[in-house]
Amino acid sequence: MSEPTKNGRFQMLVMPHLNSAFNLACWLTRSRHDAEDLVQEASLRAFRFVDGFHGDDARAWLLTIVRNTFYTWYQEQHAQQQNTLFDEEFHSLDTADAGDLRYRDNNPEQLLLRKDSERQLQRALASLPLEFREVMVMRELEDLSYKQIAGIVGIPIGTVMSRLGRGRKLLAKILAPANQGE
Amino acid sequence: MEHSEIMELLPALVDQELGIADTLAVQRHLDTCAECRREYAEQAALSKRVRSETACFNAPPDLAARIANTLPQDKPRRSNFLARWHFNWLQLGSAMATLLLAAWSVGFYLSLPSAQERMTEEIIASHVRSLQADHLTDVASTDQHTVKPWFNGRLSFSPPVIDLAAQGFVLEGGRLDYLDGHPVAALIYRHQKHPINLYIWPTNSKDAGPQAQTSRGYHLVRWSSDEMTYWAVSDVAENELLKFSGILRLAAHQ
Numbered sequence: 093m094s095e096p097t098k099n100g101r102f103q104m105l106v107m108p109h110l111n112s113a114f115n116l117a118c119w120l121t122r123s124r125h126d127a128e129d130l131v132q133e134a135s136l137r138a139f140r141f142v143d144g145f146h147g148d149d150a151r152a153w154l155l156t157i158v159r160n161t162f163y164t165w166y167q168e169q170h171a172q173q174q175n176t177l178f179d180e181e182f183h184s185l186d187t188a189d190a191g192d193l194r195y196r197d198n199n200p201e202q203l204l205l206r207k208d209s210e211r212q213l214q215r216a217l218a219s220l221p222l223e224f225r226e227v228m229v230m231r232e233l234e235d236l237s238y239k240q241i242a243g244i245v246g247i248p249i250g251t252v253m254s255r256l257g258r259g260r261k262l263l264a265k266i267l268a269p270a271n272q273g274e
Numbered sequence: 275m276e277h278s279e280i281m282e283l284l285p286a287l288v289d290q291e292l293g294i295a296d297t298l299a300v301q302r303h304l305d306t307c308a309e310c311r312r313e314y315a316e317q318a319a320l321s322k323r324v325r326s327e328t329a330c331f332n333a334p335p336d337l338a339a340r341i342a343n344t345l346p347q348d349k350p351r352r353s354n355f356l357a358r359w360h361f362n363w364l365q366l367g368s369a370m371a372t373l374l375l376a377a378w379s380v381g382f383y384l385s386l387p388s389a390q391e392r393m394t395e396e397i398i399a400s401h402v403r404s405l406q407a408d409h410l411t412d413v414a415s416t417d418q419h420t421v422k423p424w425f426n427g428r429l430s431f432s433p434p435v436i437d438l439a440a441q442g443f444v445l446e447g448g449r450l451d452y453l454d455g456h457p458v459a460a461l462i463y464r465h466q467k468h469p470i471n472l473y474i475w476p477t478n479s480k481d482a483g484p485q486a487q488t489s490r491g492y493h494l495v496r497w498s499s500d501e502m503t504y505w506a507v508s509d510v511a512e513n514e515l516l517k518f519s520g521i522l523r524l525a526a527h528q
Contacts, residue, residue: 257285
């Protein structure tokens with residue numbers, strides 16, 4: 093019975109990366125509510141496997157579990173119904189309450205423009221196909237290396253590179269019409 | 275390198291993931307190729323924009339607590355994720371773990387001596403040791419006003435020290451001892467050449483009258499009063515030891 097040490101290991105390895113796990117979960121599920129369920133489920137899995145983890149990159153390990161848990165659930169959902177619902181809650185989220193954004197100036201007009209542009213970007217990123225969205229989030233938001241991403245997704249490093257390249261191009265294309273309209 | 279190869283490496287240049295040789299080769303090519311320069315600039319600009327404008331979602335403050343609550347193996351919170359698969363696995367696992375733990379603790383309990391027996395053993399061992407090692411007293415004095423202050427700063431409580439020379443139990447001194455994981459006060463009395471060790475430590479239990487027992491040829495009397503537990507151990511006759519405890523309890527209440 094090694095419950096205390098197991099709990100201790102879990103606290104030490106998993107809990108510091110809860111924000112990363114939740115962020116990835118949000119971008120995968122595109123719903124805060126589902127993301128919470130997903131992270132809870134993934135944490136349980138992590139707890140079960142924590143004794144088998146001997147690496148030094150606990151964050152990548154946890155994100156791998158979050159991603160795998162998501163895909164299992166995603167495939168089950170897709171077997172049931174083809175078209176997943178686009179979660180309004182996620183897209184109406186005010187980015188101001190969500191994170192690390194810092195505004196450089198307090199000019200209200202600038203602020204509004206900025207917020208508008210952020211909302212567009214958020215929407216565009218959320219609408220990227222999963223395979224591009226996940227590498228984009230891991231690279232640009234979680235600042236993971238190609239090697240870490242390759243390990244989490246289970247693809248060669250070269251594929252990480254090409255997916256990022258194509259993902260950025262796609263994103264630029266989605267954003268382009270909106271930019272031209274201004 | 276070919277133009278098309280360079281094109282494919284551009285994302286890695288943006289992300290600074292290229293080796294030195296490749297970085298130099300790609301940069302040399304950029305100097306001569308406007309198309310690649312444009313592509314690189316677009317990739318870099320987009321990456322910068324995503325990084326600076328996209329919010330990271332922080333976990334709700336209570337999520338960590340909710341996760342911690344589900345961890346004790348019994349009842350993980352059911353969600354629609356993998357519910358069925360989980361069910362079998364976890365239920366079976368926790369049932370077996372519980373069974374194992376129950377069997378183990380019953381076995382352990384049966385093989386354990388009771389707390390009372392353990393304490394008796396420990397006190398006799400301490401008594402014998404104090405006589406063997408010529409270390410009966412840390413502070414040797416027949417004066418209770420010397421012995422009592424000696425414990426100040428050595429213990430987190432102040433044991434009552436009473437000289438009973440008039441009643442035939444001569445105080446010889448005091449000693450620090452260690453019983454059941456706590457430091458305790460040991461007072462040494464002598465009655466007709468028989469040393470008596472009196473162990474004192476604080477307790478939360480109610481007052482209890484003297485109880486005598488005999489083990490390995492030694493007599494023990496224990497009692498509790500005024501939030502202190504007393505154990506007296508000696509090789510004097512049991513009735514003498516009971517008398518000692520009686521006098522002491524009376525004197526302590528005066």
